[in-house]
Amino acid sequence: MDQIEQFQRHDLVWLSDQAWREIFSREKQNSEGLQRWQREEWPAVVLRRDAEAGDDEVCIGFYFSQADGRQSRLFARTRVENIIEHQSSLALSTVIPVAPADWQPALRELNLEATAAGVRLRVYGALALQFLTGLNYLDTNARIDVLFRPQDYEHLVAGLTLLQRYRERMPLDGEVIFPRGQAVSWKEWLLSDSVPEPVQEQLVLVKDMYQARLLPKHLLTESLREP
Known part of the structure; x- marks a missing residue:
C-alpha cells in the first residue's frame, strides 16, 4: 500500500504496454477511444x-471527446508496476494557450497574481484534457x-481571495487540497465562510483517495498548522 500513497486525485499517469493489454482484456466498450489513447500516448x-x-x-479514468461534441x-485500474510515468496535474500557466481567447487575459492575470503570492495553481478537467489531447x-x-495546495493558513x-475575485470574470471551479490529501470545493469553503454559525460546527464535504465524507472545517485549518 505504501506505493499507492504517492498517487493523488487528478494526477496524470502514463501506462506501459502491459497495462494497456490488461485494460483491453477487461474493457469491451470504447475500444476505439482507448486504442487512440494508447496510440497517442496520452x-x-x-x-x-x-x-x-x-x-x-x-484507479484511473479516460475521458473521450467525439467529433460531434x-x-x-x-x-479502470492498473497495477503500480505498470505505470511508467507519473506527474501532478498541469500548472495553470501551461494550459492558458489552449483556453478560449476571451478567457486568456484574465487567466494570465490570475496566474501572475498567484505566482506573486506564492500560490501555485494547477488545472484538471476539461481545460487540462484539451491541452493534453488537442x-x-x-x-x-x-x-x-x-486546484491549489495551501502550505499554511495565510x-x-x-489563494481563496484570488479565486473569489477572478470567479467574477471566468467560470472558475475546483478544489483546495489540504496536506493530508483532503480536498474541498473552494466554492463550498467560501460559502461556508458566509454562514452565521460557529466555526467549530461548520461541516464541509471532503474528498480524498478513499472516500467522500463531511468533516468539521476547523480540522482542516488545524492541519495547516501541524509541523
Whole structure:
C-alpha cells in the first residue's frame, strides 16, 4: 500500500504496454477511444480508489471527446508496476494557450497574481484534457477546474481571495487540497465562510483517495498548522 500513497486525485499517469493489454482484456466498450489513447500516448487521470481496488492498484479514468461534441468516460485500474510515468496535474500557466481567447487575459492575470503570492495553481478537467489531447472538451457550459495546495493558513486565505475575485470574470471551479490529501470545493469553503454559525460546527464535504465524507472545517485549518 505504501506505493499507492504517492498517487493523488487528478494526477496524470502514463501506462506501459502491459497495462494497456490488461485494460483491453477487461474493457469491451470504447475500444476505439482507448486504442487512440494508447496510440497517442496520452495519460490517464488518477481517481479516488474504489472498494475493489487491490493494494497494488491505482484507479484511473479516460475521458473521450467525439467529433460531434459528445463526451464519455471509462474507469479502470492498473497495477503500480505498470505505470511508467507519473506527474501532478498541469500548472495553470501551461494550459492558458489552449483556453478560449476571451478567457486568456484574465487567466494570465490570475496566474501572475498567484505566482506573486506564492500560490501555485494547477488545472484538471476539461481545460487540462484539451491541452493534453488537442481535442475539444470545452463547450458553452465548461468550467475551469483549478486546484491549489495551501502550505499554511495565510497561504489558504491568499489563494481563496484570488479565486473569489477572478470567479467574477471566468467560470472558475475546483478544489483546495489540504496536506493530508483532503480536498474541498473552494466554492463550498467560501460559502461556508458566509454562514452565521460557529466555526467549530461548520461541516464541509471532503474528498480524498478513499472516500467522500463531511468533516468539521476547523480540522482542516488545524492541519495547516501541524509541523
